[in-house]
Amino acid sequence: MSTSMVRRTAILVACMLFATQLRGQQSRNTVAFTGIELHDGLGRVLPEATLVIRGEKIAAVRAGGAQPGEKVVDLHGRVVIPGLIDANSSLSGGQGFNYNREDPVLPNLRVQDGIETLQNFHAGPVASATGLVVAYLSPGAWRPIGGQGVTIRLDGETLLDMQMIGTQFVHFSINEGALFPYGLGKAMPQTHMGIVATIRDELLKARRYARLRATARGSARPAYDPDLETLAEVLSGKRIARIDVDTAAEIERALSLAAEFGIRPILEHCVEAYKVRDLLAKAGFPVILMPYTQGDVYDVAVERKVLETPGWLAAHGVPVAFQTFGHGMPPYGNTYEYNEPQNLLLNGILQVRAGMRPEAVLSSITSVSAKILGIGDRMGSLGVGRSATFVVLDGQPFEYATHVEQVWIDGRRVFDAAHDPIVRR
């Protein structure tokens, strides 16, 4: 052989060896969880499945076992679901943003500017121990135009680490909570009429503002106004309106406003959804509901209707997500009531009992929530290319006896029941 041929062969062999090394490295990052019952969050259940993750992402979801080159973790007998997502969380101690109640219109009030010491969230051990991986922190529902929340991943040290890029919202409320003696009773709104008029007023101003900013010249062009910019984005659909309503009449008002301004909002809370479920099904707007009645409905017949409504709406094509309503976790709240964020999975039991299909209940705290929050491409379901964010359970999702064994976020295990220093169940 000539020298150049030897050299070429040597280089070729070296390259092949290098390539083999590379593939070996990739295999080292590839983990296959086998023997699991996999619920993908989109309605599908694979009874004997393997979930393969590579780095931060899901590489494969398959019936059957691992393939050569995959590092095997045998989770025989376990159930795997997507990481849970609370679509409207008070984890940040949401009520705290409502203490200054003087101004009924604050579209640019941002939750992220008001959260203290996110590092002190015991979100890692406590939240993750219950399968909650993402929460939308709401600014509360106590103002006609109430501000913006933020979607966070419950993993990280600072807000920058945790914050997720998703849909941007502006909050509106048409409910008792939005009434307040604004201006010591001398400022709008003091009634529901006032609330809706306030919202309409601001949206009309924003519409005019947007038109003039785009078309007018010189002195006719209004100065930059951050509040109106934000509201104009709601009108254009760049931001989504979240409207908190309780009674059937309030729901109708919200639907009416939406039609008036040509927007597609998300409706929150909707305690009396059962009275207007046909209207909601017709409109098709996503709704974020409580999975149970919080003890505020105490007529047996009415309660049954309230509990059956989420399932009915979901069956009629309305995207239904569930939320919690607690005071939040440490340090903002230190007790675990039924309605706390960490009980999001267990709250589903009441919906299963009311007759909603378990996979639909699961979707309501995973894929539907993710889609509403604009992170459905990454989170909320188990499929190829999605984030490797999932929960390992020792039983069926909606049973009191079931516990979380492991929680993985973006391919990293953030909770392991067997070795956690704080959480002991």
Add this chain to the structure above:
Amino acid sequence: MTAAILSTSPLLQATCEAQAATDVTLLCAARVWTMAGDPISNGCVQIADGRVARVGQRSDFDTSLPGVVDRPNGEIIPGIIDVHSHFTLRGDPRGAGEANERSRSFAPDLDILDAFDPYDPSVAHARSGGVTTALVTPGSIGVVSGRSALVKTTAPPLSQMVMRTPAGVKGTSWRPETYDVFDHWLGEARAAQARPSSDTAIAIKVGEQLLRREIPLVIHGGYPGGEIEPVLAIADKYALRLIIYHCESCDENYEELVARKIPIVVGPRIMYWNRGRETNLASFLMSKGLLVALASDASSGESRYLMDDAGLALHYGLTEKQALEAITINAARIFHADDRIGSLTPGKDADVVVLSGPVFRARTHVDLVMIGGRVWYER
């Protein structure tokens, strides 16, 4: 007085009609949790004259007779007892509202039954969740806020519903004047015991009942620090029966409670984050040998969910048996009502709940609720 108003009530008539339903004399299921010994597999509960007559294996009974409720896949438990409730009282029990006479901090003469509304829908609502007895109580605004009562979740007239009045005296321990108020009051009551008189004020008579240990002092307490120490000192000095509601930080000072064998009613929360650590308060206190019940602290509709609160307690570490005991026999024992309720034992009230499946399972419903031998709820 109340009966006279109610005797011509159409609502009462309608209720009576609803009541005159099936005469059920035998209830059978895959498992009977008697709360008096091990559960019975394939068991039955026989009813007679409003009481439990006999409990045993299915094979010991004739299930072909009329008046049988049979759930071969279900379970039977005793009627659930919610010993911390403000149900039917309008308003916010933690602030304004019928549960708190805010004008006075010292009010032992007040009687919750004068505020309790037997027509309120939350009675039927609680019943539909399996709650057959509730201890309805004033709130926690005053040092002594009034007298509580045990009621069955049946229907008006009030006299039909009341099981025991008074069932206790409600108080709180966190106010600075707590010790002095109790000391003065019970000192007077002790003096009055030596001089019986028909002119004795109600407040003093109630104090005498406490001194005789006929009724317990029920304290809302347990916030961090030595907050319950004043009432412990009072209970020691006057040899009172003391019961504590909530007891949030009682994992700190449990030795004081154990030494005095003080029963605790936790709930609805049992999980706390105390000093950087998760604590299952019920589990902890039970492990120290204390008698612990779980209750709802309902303002209205929460009582119906007490069995789900117990399910949550199960999730966070209680065993099935502990979780069930906490809402049945323990609650009865704490208020000295276990002669009549809390377990399916011959001679006790026929307060029975039939479940469609295994207890604490997601898909299990309350199928039937019997109180005093009559069916009051069917799904």
